[in-house]
Amino acid sequence: MKTRDATWLSLFERDENSHLSLTERICSTVRGAVGAGYLGSGDRLPASRVLAIDLQVSRITVEAAYGRLEAEGYVVRRVGDGTFVALTMPSTDARRKSGRLIQAQLSRRGSELVATGGCVDARVAHAFTAGFPDLPAFPHEIWRRIAARKLRSDPMIAMGYGDPQGLPELRSAISSYLFQYRNVQCSPEQIVVTTSSQQALTLIFTLLIDPGDPVWVEDPCYTGAYTALVSAGAAVVGIPVDEKGICVPPASERPAPKIAYLTPGHQYPTGAILSMERRMQIVTDAFLQNTWIVEDDYDSEFRYDAQALPSLQGLDKRGRVIYVGTFSKSMFPSLRIGYMVLPPGLVASFVTARTTQDGHPPYLSQAIAAEFIAEGHFTAHIRQMRRLYTSRCDCLLESLAEHVPRVWRTSPERAGLQVTVCADVPSDLNVARDAKKAGLELACLSPLYIGDSARQGWMLGFSALDNASIRAGAKKLGRLLDGRA
Amino acid sequence: MKTRDATWLSLFERDENSHLSLTERICSTVRGAVGAGYLGSGDRLPASRVLAIDLQVSRITVEAAYGRLEAEGYVVRRVGDGTFVALTMPSTDARRKSGRLIQAQLSRRGSELVATGGCVDARVAHAFTAGFPDLPAFPHEIWRRIAARKLRSDPMIAMGYGDPQGLPELRSAISSYLFQYRNVQCSPEQIVVTTSSQQALTLIFTLLIDPGDPVWVEDPCYTGAYTALVSAGAAVVGIPVDEKGICVPPASERPAPKIAYLTPGHQYPTGAILSMERRMQIVTDAFLQNTWIVEDDYDSEFRYDAQALPSLQGLDKRGRVIYVGTFSKSMFPSLRIGYMVLPPGLVASFVTARTTQDGHPPYLSQAIAAEFIAEGHFTAHIRQMRRLYTSRCDCLLESLAEHVPRVWRTSPERAGLQVTVCADVPSDLNVARDAKKAGLELACLSPLYIGDSARQGWMLGFSALDNASIRAGAKKLGRLLDGRA
Numbered sequence: 006m007k008t009r010d011a012t013w014l015s016l017f018e019r020d021e022n023s024h025l026s027l028t029e030r031i032c033s034t035v036r037g038a039v040g041a042g043y044l045g046s047g048d049r050l051p052a053s054r055v056l057a058i059d060l061q062v063s064r065i066t067v068e069a070a071y072g073r074l075e076a077e078g079y080v081v082r083r084v085g086d087g088t089f090v091a092l093t094m095p096s097t098d099a100r101r102k103s104g105r106l107i108q109a110q111l112s113r114r115g116s117e118l119v120a121t122g123g124c125v126d127a128r129v130a131h132a133f134t135a136g137f138p139d140l141p142a143f144p145h146e147i148w149r150r151i152a153a154r155k156l157r158s159d160p161m162i163a164m165g166y167g168d169p170q171g172l173p174e175l176r177s178a179i180s181s182y183l184f185q186y187r188n189v190q191c192s193p194e195q196i197v198v199t200t201s202s203q204q205a206l207t208l209i210f211t212l213l214i215d216p217g218d219p220v221w222v223e224d225p226c227y228t229g230a231y232t233a234l235v236s237a238g239a240a241v242v243g244i245p246v247d248e249k250g251i252c253v254p255p256a257s258e259r260p261a262p263k264i265a266y267l268t269p270g271h272q273y274p275t276g277a278i279l280s281m282e283r284r285m286q287i288v289t290d291a292f293l294q295n296t297w298i299v300e301d302d303y304d305s306e307f308r309y310d311a312q313a314l315p316s317l318q319g320l321d322k323r324g325r326v327i328y329v330g331t332f333s334k335s336m337f338p339s340l341r342i343g344y345m346v347l348p349p350g351l352v353a354s355f356v357t358a359r360t361t362q363d364g365h366p367p368y369l370s371q372a373i374a375a376e377f378i379a380e381g382h383f384t385a386h387i388r389q390m391r392r393l394y395t396s397r398c399d400c401l402l403e404s405l406a407e408h409v410p411r412v413w414r415t416s417p418e419r420a421g422l423q424v425t426v427c428a429d430v431p432s433d434l435n436v437a438r439d440a441k442k443a444g445l446e447l448a449c450l451s452p453l454y455i456g457d458s459a460r461q462g463w464m465l466g467f468s469a470l471d472n473a474s475i476r477a478g479a480k481k482l483g484r485l486l487d488g489r490a
Numbered sequence: 491m492k493t494r495d496a497t498w499l500s501l502f503e504r505d506e507n508s509h510l511s512l513t514e515r516i517c518s519t520v521r522g523a524v525g526a527g528y529l530g531s532g533d534r535l536p537a538s539r540v541l542a543i544d545l546q547v548s549r550i551t552v553e554a555a556y557g558r559l560e561a562e563g564y565v566v567r568r569v570g571d572g573t574f575v576a577l578t579m580p581s582t583d584a585r586r587k588s589g590r591l592i593q594a595q596l597s598r599r600g601s602e603l604v605a606t607g608g609c610v611d612a613r614v615a616h617a618f619t620a621g622f623p624d625l626p627a628f629p630h631e632i633w634r635r636i637a638a639r640k641l642r643s644d645p646m647i648a649m650g651y652g653d654p655q656g657l658p659e660l661r662s663a664i665s666s667y668l669f670q671y672r673n674v675q676c677s678p679e680q681i682v683v684t685t686s687s688q689q690a691l692t693l694i695f696t697l698l699i700d701p702g703d704p705v706w707v708e709d710p711c712y713t714g715a716y717t718a719l720v721s722a723g724a725a726v727v728g729i730p731v732d733e734k735g736i737c738v739p740p741a742s743e744r745p746a747p748k749i750a751y752l753t754p755g756h757q758y759p760t761g762a763i764l765s766m767e768r769r770m771q772i773v774t775d776a777f778l779q780n781t782w783i784v785e786d787d788y789d790s791e792f793r794y795d796a797q798a799l800p801s802l803q804g805l806d807k808r809g810r811v812i813y814v815g816t817f818s819k820s821m822f823p824s825l826r827i828g829y830m831v832l833p834p835g836l837v838a839s840f841v842t843a844r845t846t847q848d849g850h851p852p853y854l855s856q857a858i859a860a861e862f863i864a865e866g867h868f869t870a871h872i873r874q875m876r877r878l879y880t881s882r883c884d885c886l887l888e889s890l891a892e893h894v895p896r897v898w899r900t901s902p903e904r905a906g907l908q909v910t911v912c913a914d915v916p917s918d919l920n921v922a923r924d925a926k927k928a929g930l931e932l933a934c935l936s937p938l939y940i941g942d943s944a945r946q947g948w949m950l951g952f953s954a955l956d957n958a959s960i961r962a963g964a965k966k967l968g969r970l971l972d973g974r975a
Contacts, residue, residue: 042679043669044669045665047662048663048666110698111697111839112699112700113700119697130650140645143645143649152637152641156634157634160625164628165615165625165822177533178533181529181534184523191528192527192528200685204849207846207847207848211599213597215598236846337645338650338652339648339649339651354604361603363685363826364686366826367855379533384536
């Protein structure tokens, strides 16, 4: 049997190469590929023996070509290892070059998605990266040990296609955790594991919203949800937020919303915690009885003052709440595991739709997470992080009081991974731009407003920073704002 | 600082429990949760010390409750380990119970998604599961070794938010591989890593198709692509396929399609390989010059006869081909890594859109896959699998000739992970239903047709089966068809 690979052969046989010697044809193929950026530093070339068989030439010919390429600096050969490309041509930066050219050819929905979406690039936390857990404090050793165990597991189970709803062990672990700690009342059959809460939101809005359907969001609102709503064609209605959370409007002339997207545990971005009274109003209001309540409980593991209030899902007796959660904050972001808890009647449709979107979640990360939760490490980790984050939150509040007296908090409670503050400045964006030059990362408040009542301010993350960085950051911010006084 | 968790406290304080003793309140909480299915066998309860602090009762009270629950059989206590739920109530099967109830409330797009999508549940391969790689033959030891190394890597890089376009190392490895082995000409900047080729297709169709846009697909066509197209609102036009692949129609009165979705490497499901002549026609046809060509190269690593023909992406000089690939067949399905190669002008929009859909791919699997490719294990594995699959393909062809003479192949070439056959039967679906009872899995041909020229037949997978299973399966199939003669 001969198995020959397409490229080398077709390149080798190109008409424009026909006047060249066999050796030179190989050389010109590699030079061309490096020049065009198709091959770059560190890329492995086929072993000379293998390439000789594929091209049906003598091995001496291939050796001669590789030797010439090495002399020219295109490749390096490491004895016993292989032949590798040694150069990367300066990138043509394909992204920027002709990006505008084709933009016009996107679909209407595509253009909206692209126009409203922004790329997050928060790979490492600085002062004051918001929403970023303390990664070094994660119990890496335990995680590694579980991972090693799972990597040894039965390959037929671990590597084949999986349950599109999510690994059953993980769904059990999540439902048990949610019941005991978040007052969410669900069985594992109601849970769909997703790659992120963002994927859950996209599925929910795609499946439940027809173009033009009215949807309530809190104003200001989480960008990821807003973008997904706009892309699903929703008519988004911003509802004001005060220090007790969303101000549920009385039954009005307006049509009842198809969906109300809420963050009752810790309003994003203001940090307000929805009062018990308003919670009961939402789950019992006759006006909202045909409304789907999407409860995004993105970081409510982290409350530092009083006990967390019960989730809307647990209070709801009508089966209208879809609960969305993520492990990005409570474990780590690159895990890519989120989940939603659905009313039983929606489960089958959502599982089918999920299959058509991206199949099913990957096995390994689900299996590790399931055991991490089931063995009690997850709740232990959360307890530890609460202690750590409480002290960092206090450090930030003290530092702000001392060094940045010109800002005030949007919510009096200590919770989550950031403190949101307002300031009497003309533009939070301008301050953030200057702050960036000074090495400070400030996530701005004003762009998150939908109506015209935007306040100026920033979300100041504390969870990923030690106390020294928090203090230094606060001093810098204070100087920056004083410079504008 | 006191940190108390919502559920236990709120359950404990419920009005309907107020007449009960403290111990009995704890017991009734657990009994109720087990009865409702919120807690099930193996779920861990809080340590008595911790729960006592949270509930502000004495530890003796909690111990007494746990003791009573153990006596009743609700929990088991393991010394030095913890307290676990011992029962799972029979599932109420939430999925089925009220699934129909809410179906009517889905959005139009949601209903279409659900109506056209089907759940795949192919976790283990039987005769003749199609499209399933041989998992035991995968070099697990090498994979594990790389995984262990990656798990030890810098947590700040490994655990934080990642590049929404995909890990740069993985994009480099893919572009080098695609250039050398698939004749795809691209730089790493043109690649977007996805969780599957399905996610890539969904993104492509969402971003490029407006409702009503005409889209060509091969007839018969891959269900996953068809579903994603319908859900994006495309006006799908099926184009017939013969033994040389899609029969590109001459420039006609019909509007040129916005997209042509093609599987030139190994037509799905007939197995035809698109001839070089037709490839050139597609990439040069003036009628198609504003058409996006989506080239789904789902299994073309596996050719067993002659050399693979160059990809359309490599032949195209107009920058109109989007190339889609997956590691589900060439590595393993539960990895969940696919990718697309975009014309440079589309990259920025797609990366932004990807961010709004599910953020970015997980770190660990990307990092392992990148090193697996860069170290040469991937191409070595493919070479080995080609040898293995060739012998299995031959075994299936011989077994069919001997035991199932009533079927004939739709394509003469040996490629991919399955052989597609036709048969002179009234309904391939009926045969598949009977076959299932006999322990045979037959993926049917007729449902994949769009027009009314459906042929009856099946895709017979061989890649995950040893020769004995292949022969036994063929005998069974032969008897089954003879019984209908």
